[in-house]
Amino acid sequence: MANPTPVAPEGRPRGNLAQRLYAAFDSPGRRRALHLVLLAILIVTPWLSSQYVTVILTNALLYVVLCLGLNVVVGYAGLLDLGYAAFFAVGAYTIGILTQQFGFNFWAAIPFALLAAALAGVIIGGPTLRLRSDYLAIVTLGFGEIVRFTARNLEITGGASGLSHIPEPSLFGWYIDSSIDFYYVFAALAVLAYIASQRLFDSRLGRAWLYVRHDEDAAEAMGINRVAVKLAAYVIGAIFGAVGGIFFSVNLGAISPESFSFQQSVLILMAVVLGGMGKIPGVILGAFIVVLGPELLREFDTLRLLIFAVLLLLIMLFRPSGIWPEKRS
Amino acid sequence: MTWYDSLLQQLADGLVLGSFYALVALGYTMVFGVIKLLNFAHGDLYMTGAFAGFGGLSLVSGVLGAGWLGIFVAMLLAMLAVGCLGVVIERIAYHPMLAAPRLSILITALAVSLVLQNAALSLTGGQYTAFRTDLGFGGLSLGNLFISYNQIVLVATAAVLMIALELFVSKTLYGRAMRAVAIDKDMCRMLGINVSAVIAITFFIGSGLAAAAGTMAGAYYGSIWYFMGFLIxxxxxxxxxxxxxxxxxxxxxxxxxxxxxxxxGTHIPFIGSEWKDVFTFAILILVLVFKPTGLLGKSEVERM
Structure with a gap:
């Protein structure tokens, strides 16, 4: 009788701690349990922490949304975008201008902001996606700077000082204004972004991105329209960024061009790269690291940015796929 | 001021600006030629060069003064120091990554840029540093046109450096090796060319030229800071x-x-000086989209 095909040994999984931990949660039931526990932690945290911590965590959740958005572009589609803050700016400024200068209701302005960001994605992506990756990187950087300079030079965007007194949104007569309110808003957005990222990853489009990232020519030979799928990555990434920007603007109540500088784009990219491009939990981890890290290193003052830069360099040299890399065969 | 005076004045100012751009652009193009890498850290080498020139000048100004001679020596010191820095960066950061995917090496270059920038930020506290010289403000007046001696010397120095580079690349053995490596690295290895030495020399020269531009810019504009390399x-x-x-x-x-x-461009109606940078980036994007090979580049069928 022929030998039966070897079965994976039951009981003790092999591998190092991370792999074992990973294997322990590798069943739908346990994974759901883990999700519920994390969700519970997310809900309970602001009640247990000071206002300072809540504000920092809110910022971290904003970065989760932005990083998951950039991850679609960089991690999934493999396009280096150095001007991601531009989409963040488009979302924030559209809301600021419409609500403050045209008297729009916040919720009514959201579709316009999303539309503007998607349009920006098409405008930036359309002519550039045929370029080599390093040209693409520099063109996105150029676009990012153009958006910032434009915001600084136009009157409608409030010039260098930006827009202030952006009204806080209300929902059925209840104003979203305290720091805990905004914590929950961003927590909900982060959860939504997480679910959307996961669904995109598993979708037909997600697989198309994977093929394009690994071998464009082969992907095209298989009938994938590479320009269309790359453009889709841009537009989806832009919408994530705009969502972040929309709620960022009402959270702070004021925006200025300097919130959307090249450094902002780099910080978001850094989070994605540190965590692990294409890996959702890794990217979330990265977002928390770039927001909480500087807070923890506060006593080092200006050195903390240097520490971060060196860390990024070391990660690229010794662990180029990030702290929590993607494994997909 | 008549219109042609104004035109000539713009021409003179444009030449000064153009000399800085050209010196820094040479480093980009040389590095790109030999290892096909867009060296994001190159602008920061220009910044480092400005600080190295500043340091060099404070070293030598006691003996040579802070005039032309002092600045010239400081510039040579800065070129040497930053040239070596460029080689070290190539060895530590880029060399191990040459076989890695394009995205990884681009991000590594970005990380190097951030390290240089933030190191300068930590050292200076983000403040502008005054670059004091004894150059004065003399110059030639031709009617309404005024060209300072500083501008003349600056453009002349840049021209000399560029001619020297052109001679090096076209006439010397190493220059020929550099051109060969740009065409086919593997073939060069087979023919016994020390490819990594050629890459190192390329980084040395490119970084040195950036440092020369940085020192001159510091002396010309009178102040330097950690972020000056980004836009240039x-x-x-x-x-x-x-x-x-x-x-x-x-x-x-x-x-x-x-x-x-x-x-x-800053004098065209509707494009005021505040739109100057937007104007530049628009040119960049238009050139990349419509003529990615540029004016003198060879067309290359490559998709990444």
Whole structure:
């Protein structure tokens, strides 16, 4: 009788701690349990922490949304975008201008902001996606700077000082204004972004991105329209960024061009790269690291940015796929 | 001031700006030629060069003074120091990554740029540093046109450096090796060319030229700070692309064209000086989209 095909040994999984931990949660039931526990932690945290911590965590959740958005572009589609803050700016400024200068209701302005960001994605992506990756990187950087300079030079965007007194949104007569309110808003957005990222990853489009990232020519030979799928990555990434920007603007109540500088784009990219491009939990981890890290290193003052830069360099040299890399065969 | 005076004045200002762009663009284009890497840290080497020149000047000014001679020696010191820094960066950060995916090496270059920038930020506390010289403000007056001696010396120095580079690349053994490596690395290895030495020399020269531009810019504008390399890095890249990336003559040409375009562009109605940078980036994007090989670049069928 022929030998039966070897079965994976039951009981003790092999591998190092991370792999074992990973294997322990590798069943739908346990994974759901883990999700519920994390969700519970997310809900309970602001009640247990000071206002300072809540504000920092809110910022971290904003970065989760932005990083998951950039991850679609960089991690999934493999396009280096150095001007991601531009989409963040488009979302924030559209809301600021419409609500403050045209008297729009916040919720009514959201579709316009999303539309503007998607349009920006098409405008930036359309002519550039045929370029080599390093040209693409520099063109996105150029676009990012153009958006910032434009915001600084136009009157409608409030010039260098930006827009202030952006009204806080209300929902059925209840104003979203305290720091805990905004914590929950961003927590909900982060959860939504997480679910959307996961669904995109598993979708037909997600697989198309994977093929394009690994071998464009082969992907095209298989009938994938590479320009269309790359453009889709841009537009989806832009919408994530705009969502972040929309709620960022009402959270702070004021925006200025300097919130959307090249450094902002780099910080978001850094989070994605540190965590692990294409890996959702890794990217979330990265977002928390770039927001909480500087807070923890506060006593080092200006050195903390240097520490971060060196860390990024070391990660690229010794662990180029990030702290929590993607494994997909 | 008549219109042609104003035109000549813009021409003079554009040449000065263009010299800076050209010197920095050369580094981009040379590095791109040999290892096909867009060195994001190049603008920051220009910044480091400005600080090295500042340090060099404070070393030598006691003996040589802070005039032309002192600045010239300081510039040579800065070129040497930053040239070596460029080689070290190539060895530590880029060399191990040459076989890695394009995305990884680009991010590594970005990380190097951030390290240089933040190191300068930590050292200076983000403040502007005054670059004091004894150069004075003398110059030639031709009617309403005024060209300072500083501008003349600056453009002349840049021209000498570029001619020296052109001679090096076209006439010497190492220059020939550099051109060969740009065409086919593997073949060069088989023919016994020490490819990593050629790459190191390329980084040394490119970084040295950036440092020369940095020192001159510091002396010319009178102040330096940690973020000064960012915008000029982008613009020099634009210049390299206009000229055709990989082409040395193209980088010089592109730098001058961009300098002149910017100088004249700010005087076109509706494009005021506050739109100057937008104007530059728009040129960059248009060139990349419609003529990615630039003016003098060779067309290359490559998709990444």
């Amino acid at each position: 890095g982008l613009k020099a890249f634009t210049a390299a692309v206009i000229g055709g990336i990989g082409s040395i003559t193209g980088a010089m040409l592109g730098g001058l064209i961009l300098g002149l375009l910017e100088s004249f």
